[in-house]
Amino acid sequence: MTGHEEFPTYGHEVLAVILQVRAGRLCLLLWQRTEPPHAGAWALPGGVVGPGETLELSVRRHLATKVDVRELSHLEQLGTVSEPGRHPELRLLATAYLGLVPAGVDPVLPPDTSWHPVHEVLRTAFDHGALAIAGRDRLRAKLSYTNLGYALAPPRFTIAELRAIYAAALGHDVSPTNLRRVLLRRQVLEPTGETTRPDRTGGRPAACFRFRDGGYRVTDQFAVLRPPSAN
Amino acid sequence: MTGHEEFPTYGHEVLAVILQVRAGRLCLLLWQRTEPPHAGAWALPGGVVGPGETLELSVRRHLATKVDVRELSHLEQLGTVSEPGRHPELRLLATAYLGLVPAGVDPVLPPDTSWHPVHEVLRTAFDHGALAIAGRDRLRAKLSYTNLGYALAPPRFTIAELRAIYAAALGHDVSPTNLRRVLLRRQVLEPTGETTRPDRTGGRPAACFRFRDGGYRVTDQFAVLRPPSAN
DNA sequence: GCAAAAGTGTTCGCCCTACACCCATGT
DNA sequence: ACATGGGTGTAGGGCGAACACTTTTGC
Numbered sequence: 001m002t003g004h005e006e007f008p009t010y011g012h013e014v015l016a017v018i019l020q021v022r023a024g025r026l027c028l029l030l031w032q033r034t035e036p037p038h039a040g041a042w043a044l045p046g047g048v049v050g051p052g053e054t055l056e057l058s059v060r061r062h063l064a065t066k067v068d069v070r071e072l073s074h075l076e077q078l079g080t081v082s083e084p085g086r087h088p089e090l091r092l093l094a095t096a097y098l099g100l101v102p103a104g105v106d107p108v109l110p111p112d113t114s115w116h117p118v119h120e121v122l123r124t125a126f127d128h129g130a131l132a133i134a135g136r137d138r139l140r141a142k143l144s145y146t147n148l149g150y151a152l153a154p155p156r157f158t159i160a161e162l163r164a165i166y167a168a169a170l171g172h173d174v175s176p177t178n179l180r181r182v183l184l185r186r187q188v189l190e191p192t193g194e195t196t197r198p199d200r201t202g203g204r205p206a207a208c209f210r211f212r213d214g215g216y217r218v219t220d221q222f223a224v225l226r227p228p229s230a231n
Numbered sequence: 232m233t234g235h236e237e238f239p240t241y242g243h244e245v246l247a248v249i250l251q252v253r254a255g256r257l258c259l260l261l262w263q264r265t266e267p268p269h270a271g272a273w274a275l276p277g278g279v280v281g282p283g284e285t286l287e288l289s290v291r292r293h294l295a296t297k298v299d300v301r302e303l304s305h306l307e308q309l310g311t312v313s314e315p316g317r318h319p320e321l322r323l324l325a326t327a328y329l330g331l332v333p334a335g336v337d338p339v340l341p342p343d344t345s346w347h348p349v350h351e352v353l354r355t356a357f358d359h360g361a362l363a364i365a366g367r368d369r370l371r372a373k374l375s376y377t378n379l380g381y382a383l384a385p386p387r388f389t390i391a392e393l394r395a396i397y398a399a400a401l402g403h404d405v406s407p408t409n410l411r412r413v414l415l416r417r418q419v420l421e422p423t424g425e426t427t428r429p430d431r432t433g434g435r436p437a438a439c440f441r442f443r444d445g446g447y448r449v450t451d452q453f454a455v456l457r458p459p460s461a462n
Numbered sequence: 463g464c465a466a467a468a469g470t471g472t473t474c475g476c477c478c479t480a481c482a483c484c485c486a487t488g489t
Numbered sequence: 490a491c492a493t494g495g496g497t498g499t500a501g502g503g504c505g506a507a508c509a510c511t512t513t514t515g516c
Contacts, residue, residue, distance in 0.1 A: 406506075406507075408506085408507085408508090409505065409506060409507085412504095412505080413504085413505070416504085416505095428514095430514095430515080431515070431516085432515070432516085433513090433514055433515035433516065434513080434514060434515075435512060435513035435514055436513070436514065
């Protein structure tokens, strides 16, 4: 603690659970290893932390080689894993981050990297599968009490499009009626005033919306046990 | 990533935000440093991670020198901080944990260690103050949608006693009527059948309760956007 | 009887869901 | 006209806050 004694040091890597809704499915970005250990297995993007950088900057730097960092709409720390046996050869701590990419963008990927529907991800290298599940569950929980949807949605969208995104991320159907009312009442969404042209098959034109707040915001802070009223 | 190249390593410490309700106040366990850096400042308990141990075991080991580990009713990871300047002399990553101690127990502490009301903690060593705030806020949030109260309460208690614990932890008044109904409806509490003897001053004897589940449980998972009904 | 503390009944409002109905457009 | 998809009205249920009222004790 004083900085004068000798003490052990460890390798430290960052890992990214990158999620995006693609074609109606929540997908996870993985790359395929070619060298042991776990050659051939799919793994989370990431890499070793450099001497002068914070964990967050490190994960952004490593991601820049996989997806354009400017396309990341959200990045938050998930947790740090430390089991001594998680890497077969050396003691390597890993801090995982959850990153989100808005629907619609399609970043160019290196050849070893691709998107996988998150419910199909079974065998992964190391403990990456459990980290991916943790990221998916964190996203699902926060969709219901924060405005985190902004990080999955394109800049402008109809309620039907947003409904599809929420349904894919949550893994169950979502009613457009209720989604609209909940998010409007909470002032998470605002109408842009524009409308879309309907399909050839007809139908009423849909109003366009955007997320009011560009950043992360908790919208339903005290579900219960809230402070007594001011009276 | 392959384990064969050279890569940088770092010191890693664990830090514990230990909270307990004492005399109607939410208190934080701190020890006073005697050596630089930050000599004289109050700091979170913790220490360096040993070669073969996980972060959680490490924090439990370090805590054993401050409070008896058997008295810890809850321990969860808060996050990892990594700013290169957080320690003036060396690169030192730190993973913080939130630990809870039930009301009523009064562990013997070493002379440099004591409890401080969490709202009075102002100047701390390093970035420990921000970590303490993060721990306090995590506790407050989880009290409202999980059964985490079990980790702050003694094994048996009256509603009035539990109300005082929740009020201290949340930082605002809590109505015993509503606390009782909410926690009973959610089946977080169950009556033991016993009652307490009233004070010399009279009053109806209070029923005793306990938490139904000894472990952590989310009780209000889907506040909104829940899955459609089974019909 | 009276004070004090615990527990219950009841009202109210808010939020979310579900479902029926209305609206705007293309063919 | 009618099919199609978007949007609105409305009723119902559940939950939690507030507050009055009842119950059970000691003095």
